[in-house]
Amino acid sequence: MSAEVEEKIRDALEQVLVPGVMRSVVQMNLLRSVEVKDGKAKIVLASTAIPSETQDWLKDKVATRVRELPGVKEATVDFVEAKPKELSQIQNIVAVMSGKGGVGKSLVAGLLASAFAQEDKAVGILDADITGPSIPKMFGLNTHPSGSETGILPILTRSGIEVMSMNLLLPSEDETVIWRGPLMSKAITQFWEDVLWGKLDYLIIDLPPGTGDAPLTVMQVVPLSGVITVFTPQDLTAMVVRKAVKMARKMNVRVLGVVENMSYLVLPETGKKMELFGKSKGEEMAKASEAPLLGRLPIDPEIAKLCDEGKIEKYRSDALSEIFANTKQALNTDKF
Numbered sequence: 001m002s003a004e005v006e007e008k009i010r011d012a013l014e015q016v017l018v019p020g021v022m023r024s025v026v027q028m029n030l031l032r033s034v035e036v037k038d039g040k041a042k043i044v045l046a047s048t049a050i051p052s053e054t055q056d057w058l059k060d061k062v063a064t065r066v067r068e069l070p071g072v073k074e075a076t077v078d079f080v081e082a083k084p085k086e087l088s089q090i091q092n093i094v095a096v097m098s099g100k101g102g103v104g105k106s107l108v109a110g111l112l113a114s115a116f117a118q119e120d121k122a123v124g125i126l127d128a129d130i131t132g133p134s135i136p137k138m139f140g141l142n143t144h145p146s147g148s149e150t151g152i153l154p155i156l157t158r159s160g161i162e163v164m165s166m167n168l169l170l171p172s173e174d175e176t177v178i179w180r181g182p183l184m185s186k187a188i189t190q191f192w193e194d195v196l197w198g199k200l201d202y203l204i205i206d207l208p209p210g211t212g213d214a215p216l217t218v219m220q221v222v223p224l225s226g227v228i229t230v231f232t233p234q235d236l237t238a239m240v241v242r243k244a245v246k247m248a249r250k251m252n253v254r255v256l257g258v259v260e261n262m263s264y265l266v267l268p269e270t271g272k273k274m275e276l277f278g279k280s281k282g283e284e285m286a287k288a289s290e291a292p293l294l295g296r297l298p299i300d301p302e303i304a305k306l307c308d309e310g311k312i313e314k315y316r317s318d319a320l321s322e323i324f325a326n327t328k329q330a331l332n333t334d335k336f
Helices: 002-013 052-067 105-118 135-139 181-193 213-221 237-250 282-289 301-308 318-331
Strands: 031-037 040-046 074-080 089-097 123-127 162-164 199-206 226-231 255-260 293-296
Touching: 002 031, 002 040, 002 052, 040 052, 052 074, 089 105, 089 213, 089 318, 105 123, 105 135, 105 199, 105 226, 105 301, 105 318, 123 135, 123 181, 135 162, 181 213, 213 237, 226 237, 226 282, 226 318, 237 255, 237 282, 255 282, 255 318, 282 293, 293 318
Parallel strands: 040 074, 089 199, 089 226, 123 162, 123 199, 226 255, 255 293
Antiparallel strands: 031 040
């Protein structure tokens, strides 16, 4: 009987949301234990990233919710300390990288995260592009994260994607970050270790361009499921894609595939595809990467419009669906 009551308590706590992130104590993996004996329930929560005043509110909320359940006469709630990285349980971690800037790496990261969220998956985005963060703008985020000395709570997008970005910590979104490599690496490590991500099906990491300190830090510190390389159909592409792929392989990180952005423009009058930047190099880059071509994204004015409005989550297209399906397939393939 106690086991059934304990299960009902866990189900009930799925409805108790953590202030500041608006995901439940179960989803944030704050629920440490549930014990029921003779109708007396003892709940233990982690205090990680929860301010002291919020802890009191959360304690009362949980106790009240549990006491309402059949089979529970009394309910006590205690807190224990835990580090954020001890509580974060993430099934798949995908880094999106590029050999050079301006190819749409952040766009692909944002679109992939949105596509996973549309399937009711728990998703997060770690914006590791410290000096050029664009994820908050795409998602219309301008709220500062909350937390405590023990951790930071991510910000939620409209569709429930957890986001942490340097731009969310700055006084204003146009404030500049002028840091050397070691400081950027430290910030990225803190985003991984000090942010309470909780339980996620997917964490998408938006890497800065190139093969410098920041991408190196991510590949050394974070247990990546794989990387996706983004490029555009230009002559310079072959060299920079190979550099990025070689870096991933040297770091023993799997290359899930490549995505060609700005691949073509669909003419509205005829539906014909015009390759503005030259013939597609998708197959060539897939061969060079020894990884599949996940898909080709067009030049689509709708994407630019939605990103400017902070509504990237609303974007839908056949091209994105193809990339999303192929990414899921690559993640489920054992081949390194």
